Every structure is written in C-alpha cells, then in structure tokens.
Amino acid sequence: MDRVDIEEINEKIKEESAFIDLLTLEVNKVIIGQKHMVERLLIGLLGNGHILLEGVPGLAKTLAINTLSKAINGKFSRIQFTPDLLPSDVIGTTVYNMPKNEFSIKKGPIFGNFILADEINRAPAKVQSALLEAMQERQVTIGDETFAMEQPFLVLATQNPVEQEGTYPLPEAQVDRFMLKTVIDYPKQEDERTIMRNNLNGQYEIVKPVVTMKQILKAREVVKTVYMDEKIENYILDIIFATRFPERFGLENLNPLISFGASPRGSINLATAAKVYAFIKRRGYVIPEDVRAVCHDVLRHRIGITYEAEAEDVSSEDIINQILNKVEVP
Amino acid sequence: MNRFLYIFALFISAFTIAQTEVKISADTNQAFIGDIINVNLQVHSSEQILWPDIEEVIAPLEVQKLGSIDSSSVKRKNVYHQNLAVQQFDTGHFVLPQLPFVSLQGDTFYSDSLAFSFLAVPLDTTNAIFDIKEPEKVPFNFTEAKPYIYGFIALIALIVLLYYLIRRFNKKDETIEEEVIELISCEIEAISALNNLESQALCENGLVKEHYVQLTEILRRYFDREYEIDTLESTTDEIIEILSTMKLDSVLVNDISDLLTEADFVKFAKSKPDKKTNGVFMRKSYAIVDDCHKMKEEERDV
Incomplete structure (x- = not known):
C-alpha cells in the first residue's frame, strides 16, 4: 500500500x-x-x-x-x-x-x-x-x-x-x-x-x-479498509501487554493492583475502535491519538483490579492512565 | 566392819556402772519453725555399744543432717561421738526422747531427753508481700554468647551485601545512561544526532519512514530534556498542546506541529515526501532545536 x-x-x-x-x-x-x-x-x-x-x-x-x-x-x-x-x-x-x-x-x-x-x-x-x-x-x-x-x-x-x-x-x-x-x-x-x-x-x-x-453497512466495510501501520499495531499490543505484565514496562507498582489484564478480545476491539475513530475523524489511517481516544472505553471493563487496589481506591481508569503515560508512543 | 563393807561394795558398783556414760546436748532448746537445732551425742564406754536408729526414734522431729559416728580411745575408754541437726515445721513443744544404747553384755544405757520449743515466725502484715529471696542472677558468659554474636554479625553482613548487589544490578544500566546524558547538554546531543541522521542519508536510500522515525525521536527526546515533559509517551497533539503553553513563539510551535504531523503521515500513512520536502524538514529540525534552546536560555537569563 x-x-x-x-x-x-x-x-x-x-x-x-x-x-x-x-x-x-x-x-x-x-x-x-x-x-x-x-x-x-x-x-x-x-x-x-x-x-x-x-x-x-x-x-x-x-x-x-x-x-x-x-x-x-x-x-x-x-x-x-x-x-x-x-x-x-x-x-x-x-x-x-x-x-x-x-x-x-x-x-x-x-x-x-x-x-x-x-x-x-x-x-x-x-x-x-x-x-x-x-x-x-x-x-x-x-x-x-x-x-x-x-x-x-x-x-x-x-x-x-x-x-x-x-x-x-x-x-x-x-x-x-x-x-x-x-x-x-x-x-x-x-x-x-x-x-x-x-x-x-x-x-x-x-x-x-x-x-x-x-x-451503515457500507460504512462498516470502509472502516475495515482504514490503514493501520505496524507501529500502531505494536502500540496497541504494548498497551494490552502492559495490562498483563506491567513490570515489563517499568510499572512494577501496578503488579499488586491488577488481578487480570485485557484479553485478546481487548486488542481486537481496541484496534477496531481506533479504526472507527479514525473514520469518524475522516482519516484513512490510524494515528496514536485514535488509540488513546478510545483506550479507556475499550479497556476499563477488561482489567480486573485486586482487593488491594480497591482498598487503595485505585480504579481500572487510574491503571489505564498510568499505562498510557508509560508506554512509549510510536 | 560390815558397815565399811557395804560402803565399799556400793562404791565398787557405782564405779562399775559408771563404765558407760551417755551425754546429749543441743545448741538451743528454742527455735523458729524450720530452723535447725544442732544436737551433739557422746558415749563414753569401755565396751562396744550398739548405736540406735536415731531417725526412727526421734520422730516427730525431722533429721536434717546426720553426721557419721566418730570413735576415739581415751584412757582405755572408747568415746563415741555423733552430731546431728534436727528441725520441725510445726509450732509447739517437742521432746527428743531418751536414746537407748545397748552394750554387748546386754545392758541398756539411756541418754537424757531434751525438750524443744518451736515458735511461729512473726508476720509483718503492714508491709506488702515480697520475695524472700531475689532471683539469682546468672553471670554473663562470653563463651556461651559467642556463637550468637558471630551469627548476628554474619546475618547483618549478608543483608547489607544482598542489598548492595540488588541496587547495583538494578541501577547499572541507568547509571551508565545518566552519566552519558549528564555530560552532554540537550541541544548538543540533538544537533549531533541530527548530523548523524543526515549523514546516514536514509531518504536517499529509500528508507524515508525510518528517517522520519529517527527524526521525530531526536526532537521528542530533545523536548523531553529541554522542557522536562514526557514527550516520548505523548502523541503529537499532546506535545503541541504542552509546547503551546510554554511561551514559545507561535511560528515556532506551528513549525514543530507541521514537522510532527508530516512525520506522523509518513510513519502511519505510508506517505513519501519528495526529496525537497525532506530537506526542508531536516533544516527546520536544526532551526527548531536552535530556536528552542535560545528561547530557553533567554528565559533562564531573565
């Protein structure tokens, strides 16, 4: 392409x-x-x-x-x-x-x-x-x-x-x-x-x-054609993997707060949502801003938080914020 | 004459009876309960004597200590001697009965009886209850404590060593990186990196995307160090938004925005700008670093 x-x-x-x-x-x-x-x-x-x-x-x-x-x-x-x-x-x-x-x-x-x-x-x-x-x-x-x-x-x-x-x-x-x-x-x-x-x-x-x-159905087909570069794919995967293995991204403090990270369905949906967001913004390609714009909505229900996190009043929202502030943008 | 004979016979018999003599004495006849009374027994006899079982005979008094029977010979007479200590744990009057000593000829000789009074210990109820004896203090023995002291020192040394090793391994890479960064100022580092990028001539070799990836990374790293903002973890929009709040010239911010947006287009949309555009953005990159640094210097001077 x-x-x-x-x-x-x-x-x-x-x-x-x-x-x-x-x-x-x-x-x-x-x-x-x-x-x-x-x-x-x-x-x-x-x-x-x-x-x-x-x-x-x-x-x-x-x-x-x-x-x-x-x-x-x-x-x-x-x-x-x-x-x-x-x-x-x-x-x-x-x-x-x-x-x-x-x-x-x-x-x-x-x-x-x-x-x-x-x-x-x-x-x-x-x-x-x-x-x-x-x-x-x-x-x-x-x-x-x-x-x-x-x-x-x-x-x-x-x-x-x-x-x-x-x-x-x-x-x-x-x-x-x-x-x-x-x-x-x-x-x-x-x-x-x-x-x-x-x-x-x-x-x-x-x-x-x-x-x-x-x-609507036609637009859905066009959304599928929105270009997503490998660098964006890696960025999405980094975010998803940071929810599973935060220590790999220098986020050791999140380890006791996360009981389970996002599933592969999370990465699929994050990529899809980013593509749709780019489409709504009239762009034929995905940029990191698109990923970040939909990240909270895609991930907030896919990250399990521990009792420790609840006790410290840390929500999945806070965890996503920390991850986005730590994972390097391409 | 008969009268003299009777007197002589009496004298002889008295002399014969006096051949065995039993003496008993005590150091006191009054004591508090539990106190010890020392009793001394002496038998003077020309014959051999059968000694009584004293412990059995003197009950209810209790023998606290029973010495061995000593014997000696004085002027053809045997002297038997024994010391004993008795005590009692009830108050009242007690009698040490006459002790029977039997000679080999079957004659029995008795000691005198002794009377003892055992009194109760007067209690001082006005004072609080206190220990009769203090707990005995065991003297410190260095030899016994030595293994524990050495063990404790070894444990502390081990903890310190582990802590040092962990810190060293964790900080090894960081320290090296920091040392290098600290030595070079941010604008010199950025200019040097731009020179290096230009010399690689990536665009000429068809690696336009790689060229823009490196270019944006140099600029983002420069902004990160110059303005202390997390540009490496920020998107283009976020970087521009932060830089806009930093009293930078609007033209300069627009230039940065144009460059980063074009770079995004190359990186994420497979755009391939022509040679001229690449050259323009390369020169702009030098100018951006130069201008930003000058403004920062002026700001510092003010």
Missing part, C-alpha cells in the same frame, strides 16, 4: 462518512451535552460492537439509543431487565397454534436493530447469558430453528453504578463481550440549562431518518 492507496481510502471515507455529520446533528437535536456518548454509539454502530453504558439514572441513555434508532430508521426494542425475567422473554419462545395444531415461533424483543437492555445487572445470570450469547453469536435458536440477527445489530446495555443491592453483577467473561464500556457523566451546566428550557417549553424536536441501514 502506498500513498495513492491512502488517498483513495481518504476519498472513500469522505464519501461514505458524509452521513456522520447528518446523523450527529440529528441525534444532537434531542441529546444535549452528551457528545462523548453519541460518539461512542457511533463507534459501536460502525465497529459492529456492543456498548455497556454506566451512569446514574436520567442521563438520556434510553433516549440516546431511541433517537439513534429513529435517525437510522431501525427497529428499536427496549428490554427492562428485572429479577423475574426469563430467557424466553428476551429471545422468544414457541407457542401452540390451536387452529393449525402446531407450535409456532414467537420471536422476542431481541429481534431488532437497536436493543436497549436496561439495567442488565438486575436480571439473573441465565437471562444475561441468553442476551450475551445472542450478542456474541449474532444468532438465536428457538426450539429447533436458528435465526440470524438483523444487521445492524447494536445492543446498548445500561448499568446503574449506585444501586447494587439485589443485582447480579455481570461476570468478567460476559462483560468482555461488550466492545466499549462508556461511563456517562452529568451534562455541563450550560447544556443542562438548554435541556431544562426545552423541557419546560415543551420543545421536543422530531427526529427524522437521515441515514439508511445500507449506508
């Missing part, structure tokens, strides 16, 4: 990423002050990954995915996870059809393009497992029939970090299946004023479909 190829990719990206501005504008009509979350939704959408959102109630998590769904004209489903939810409530079941004297399949709410799994940690493990299996395999088996999920298929699961009583925390193996874990914070004061005024005046913007599913 030479410079001409990169320019070709750049041209292609210019063409295929034109919808990003339109989509962002449309979503921002309704979602105010959550630029980071909207950007991460796009990364998940274009990177064919799923997103785990963590934030206190009332930060427009549901509204964001609903708006995105409307802007793309996709099928949106919301599943409120509760302790008495059953796997069949999520994926569907077979029901007896009396006139035909046979069992017919009733598909569950998971058969959609944009799925909001609200408060995923409130449902027991078997329900979480059913959802996460569908997320990973991108197919669901009901009875003796297997159904492929419609594309795009984006699951946005939410977790509330403050109420932990009566919850079933997601096991590490299942959390790993989320491409990104995004922590949402409160909007800025200025943004919140706008939100408040819009609500008081009853000014609810109507979201129109501005992008087609076809465009």
Whole structure:
C-alpha cells in the first residue's frame, strides 16, 4: 500500500462518512451535552460492537439509543431487565397454534436493530447469558430453528453504578463481550440549562431518518479498509501487554493492583475502535491519538483490579492512565 | 566392819556402772519453725555399744543432717561421738526422747531427753508481700554468647551485601545512561544526532519512514530534556498542546506541529515526501532545536 492507496481510502471515507455529520446533528437535536456518548454509539454502530453504558439514572441513555434508532430508521426494542425475567422473554419462545395444531415461533424483543437492555445487572445470570450469547453469536435458536440477527445489530446495555443491592453483577467473561464500556457523566451546566428550557417549553424536536441501514453497512466495510501501520499495531499490543505484565514496562507498582489484564478480545476491539475513530475523524489511517481516544472505553471493563487496589481506591481508569503515560508512543 | 563393807561394795558398783556414760546436748532448746537445732551425742564406754536408729526414734522431729559416728580411745575408754541437726515445721513443744544404747553384755544405757520449743515466725502484715529471696542472677558468659554474636554479625553482613548487589544490578544500566546524558547538554546531543541522521542519508536510500522515525525521536527526546515533559509517551497533539503553553513563539510551535504531523503521515500513512520536502524538514529540525534552546536560555537569563 502506498500513498495513492491512502488517498483513495481518504476519498472513500469522505464519501461514505458524509452521513456522520447528518446523523450527529440529528441525534444532537434531542441529546444535549452528551457528545462523548453519541460518539461512542457511533463507534459501536460502525465497529459492529456492543456498548455497556454506566451512569446514574436520567442521563438520556434510553433516549440516546431511541433517537439513534429513529435517525437510522431501525427497529428499536427496549428490554427492562428485572429479577423475574426469563430467557424466553428476551429471545422468544414457541407457542401452540390451536387452529393449525402446531407450535409456532414467537420471536422476542431481541429481534431488532437497536436493543436497549436496561439495567442488565438486575436480571439473573441465565437471562444475561441468553442476551450475551445472542450478542456474541449474532444468532438465536428457538426450539429447533436458528435465526440470524438483523444487521445492524447494536445492543446498548445500561448499568446503574449506585444501586447494587439485589443485582447480579455481570461476570468478567460476559462483560468482555461488550466492545466499549462508556461511563456517562452529568451534562455541563450550560447544556443542562438548554435541556431544562426545552423541557419546560415543551420543545421536543422530531427526529427524522437521515441515514439508511445500507449506508451503515457500507460504512462498516470502509472502516475495515482504514490503514493501520505496524507501529500502531505494536502500540496497541504494548498497551494490552502492559495490562498483563506491567513490570515489563517499568510499572512494577501496578503488579499488586491488577488481578487480570485485557484479553485478546481487548486488542481486537481496541484496534477496531481506533479504526472507527479514525473514520469518524475522516482519516484513512490510524494515528496514536485514535488509540488513546478510545483506550479507556475499550479497556476499563477488561482489567480486573485486586482487593488491594480497591482498598487503595485505585480504579481500572487510574491503571489505564498510568499505562498510557508509560508506554512509549510510536 | 560390815558397815565399811557395804560402803565399799556400793562404791565398787557405782564405779562399775559408771563404765558407760551417755551425754546429749543441743545448741538451743528454742527455735523458729524450720530452723535447725544442732544436737551433739557422746558415749563414753569401755565396751562396744550398739548405736540406735536415731531417725526412727526421734520422730516427730525431722533429721536434717546426720553426721557419721566418730570413735576415739581415751584412757582405755572408747568415746563415741555423733552430731546431728534436727528441725520441725510445726509450732509447739517437742521432746527428743531418751536414746537407748545397748552394750554387748546386754545392758541398756539411756541418754537424757531434751525438750524443744518451736515458735511461729512473726508476720509483718503492714508491709506488702515480697520475695524472700531475689532471683539469682546468672553471670554473663562470653563463651556461651559467642556463637550468637558471630551469627548476628554474619546475618547483618549478608543483608547489607544482598542489598548492595540488588541496587547495583538494578541501577547499572541507568547509571551508565545518566552519566552519558549528564555530560552532554540537550541541544548538543540533538544537533549531533541530527548530523548523524543526515549523514546516514536514509531518504536517499529509500528508507524515508525510518528517517522520519529517527527524526521525530531526536526532537521528542530533545523536548523531553529541554522542557522536562514526557514527550516520548505523548502523541503529537499532546506535545503541541504542552509546547503551546510554554511561551514559545507561535511560528515556532506551528513549525514543530507541521514537522510532527508530516512525520506522523509518513510513519502511519505510508506517505513519501519528495526529496525537497525532506530537506526542508531536516533544516527546520536544526532551526527548531536552535530556536528552542535560545528561547530557553533567554528565559533562564531573565
């Protein structure tokens, strides 16, 4: 690949990423002050990954995915996870059809393009497992029939970090299946004023479909062509290996704080997310800035911290910061 | 006449009886309980005497020490002599009974009996309870302590040696590097590295990417030392952001930004600038190091 190829990719990206501005504008009509979350939704959408959102109630998590769904004209489903939810409530079941004297399949709410799994940690493990299996395999088996999920298929699961009583925390193996874990914070004061005024005046913007599913699927193909140099690959691997063997990077102090490092799925997702980020920034190649921009969201749920780290109030976030400040940028 | 005969017979018999004489004496007849009373037994006899089993006879008094029976001969008479020490652990009056000594002819001779009083020890209840005897202090013996002292010294020496070796191995590479760096100032090091890079003529040999990798590394290392910022662990945007806050000329910052961005393009996007551009950036690199150092010097002077 030479410079001409990169320019070709750049041209292609210019063409295929034109919808990003339109989509962002449309979503921002309704979602105010959550630029980071909207950007991460796009990364998940274009990177064919799923997103785990963590934030206190009332930060427009549901509204964001609903708006995105409307802007793309996709099928949106919301599943409120509760302790008495059953796997069949999520994926569907077979029901007896009396006139035909046979069992017919009733598909569950998971058969959609944009799925909001609200408060995923409130449902027991078997329900979480059913959802996460569908997320990973991108197919669901009901009875003796297997159904492929419609594309795009984006699951946005939410977790509330403050109420932990009566919850079933997601096991590490299942959390790993989320491409990104995004922590949402409160909007800025200025943004919140706008939100408040819009609500008081009853000014609810109507979201129109501005992008087609076809465009999204095409953009996904272009994302795959974004060039990633070997030096960037090595940088990603250095970061991932620093989570596993911090002592090799002069971070001996992290050894007692990390119980397990990021999995190979972590490096795959970090590379994919960096490529999507470069695409969103209209670049046909990945630079270290792209890796660093998505690093926290890709790795924060993939690094296990020890009791010692908890006792010292050190989070996976702090560990990632230390790693990024130590690993040499190419 | 008969009268004189009776007197003589009595005198003779008295003389004959007086052939065996038993004497007993004690150093005191009053003592506190547990105290020792020394008793002395003496038997003067012309005959051989059977000595009684004293320990059995004197109960309830207790024999604390029983000496051996000594014998000597004085004026054809045997003198038997024994010392014993008795004690008692009850208060009250006790009698050492008459001790029987039997001659070979079957005659029994008795000693006198002795009376002893054993008194209770008066207690001073006004004072606190105290030890009757202090614990005995064992005198320090250097020979016994020697192995422990030598062992302790050896352990300390071993710890110091290990600590020294660990530190030496850990710091070996660092020290060498630091020594070299400390000797050369940052701008001289950067200029020398740029000269070296230019002399390698990597671009002319088609190694453009390698040329820009080395070029950016030289500049980043220079910024790292000159401004004490972690440029090696920072991205281009971050470096420019930090340099922008350092009172540098905006044109200079733009030049640095252009160079690093172009280098990123070469490094990560397979860009291959032409010979002229490479030359321009090479000259800019010298100028950047020179200008940055001059500004830093001026800042120091101010």
